[in-house]
Amino acid sequence: MTKAAIQFKHVQKRFGDDLVIPDLSFTISQGEFITILGTSGSGKTTTLKMVNGLLQPSAGEITIDGRPLSELDLVQLRRHMGYVVQQIGLFPHMTIAQNIAVVAQLLHWNKEQTSQRVRELLQLVQLNPREYATRYPSQLSGGQQQRVGVARALVANPPYVLFDEPFGALDALTREELQHEIKRIHESLADKTFMFVTHDINEALYLGSRVMVMHEGRIEQFATPAEIVRQPATPFVKKLLGTVRQNQELWGQQDD
Template identity: 75%
Template structure:
């Protein structure tokens, strides 16, 4: 039986008088790559931020590795949850190697350990350590910065990695390349639980072993990509899939 890694039990979140998440319940298994798909305002990023305590649930329970989030030292927990965001957030005054080493240094790793880990991670994200370790963020392309962001998130070998629309600002070709790399990295590492938020249906279906479709703070469907495509559970999911078909028809109309 799969081990539960992240569980939401009847979780609610409000901003002022507005309820953003209502009665949200789901379970993500250890080692899964789950994508959360939804339009703006669906609650997907709010859900992600509640996993590592950046936002606190107003009602219900969130469990990470079987332990209630409310009972854990959040700062300590965050050091063991990788976090990758669209803005990347690299420190501009630090080299690539120094950026990746931030959390290992906080955890008092020795210099040899840190250097070995930085080199290992740069190779994992397809950046040659000899060429990139000493560069500064301003000397990198958007795609290269995002690769460093992924490496930094993996620095202390966390069991969980959260991705908040990390490729949203990248061009289509770079985005596709990085999607393939994330999938490959997840397969290569084997035991990591990846939770990846996106508003791009193609990205969600390509990356996710399971896809959680959210709308107005609720889960419309949580199933494999094949199940979502072939058996949409609600009218909203059907409409969402319909946008892909509309785009195909649109591009099919352009020909010589």
């Protein structure tokens, strides 16, 4: 039986008088790659930030591995939960190896264990350790920096990795390359649960084993990419799919 990894049970989120998440319930199984798709203001990043306790729900319950988030030590939780954001946040005065090793230092790993893990992760994200370990962030391209951000998020071998629009600032070719890379990484890591926020429907459909489509703080549809394309559940989902079909029609016209 598939293990429930993350559950939201009638979760609400308010910012002052503004109710941005009215009533959110869903279950994510261990090992899934979930993409959360929505326009700006849909509540997708708010949802992601409630998973690792950066934001607290105003009502309802969130459980991680069956345990209420409210009962967990959030500092320890975050140290064992990878988090990758668009801004990356590499320390400019530290080498790539030192940037990746930040979490390992917080966990008091010894030097040998840390160095070995850094090498493993640089190889995983396809950056040659001999070439890149001693470089500084300013010496890397945006795509290379984002690979380092992914490596850093994986240091403690976390069961969960959260991605908040990590490729949004990258050019189209680099973005496509990293999409293939992050999918390969997930497939190579046993039982890791990925949650990936994006506003790009093509990215969501390509990466997700299931796609959660959000609009105005509610789930419009939560299904496999094939199910969403074949049978959109609401007019909003159908409209989103329409933007993809428009692009396909445009390219078809260019071939005439």
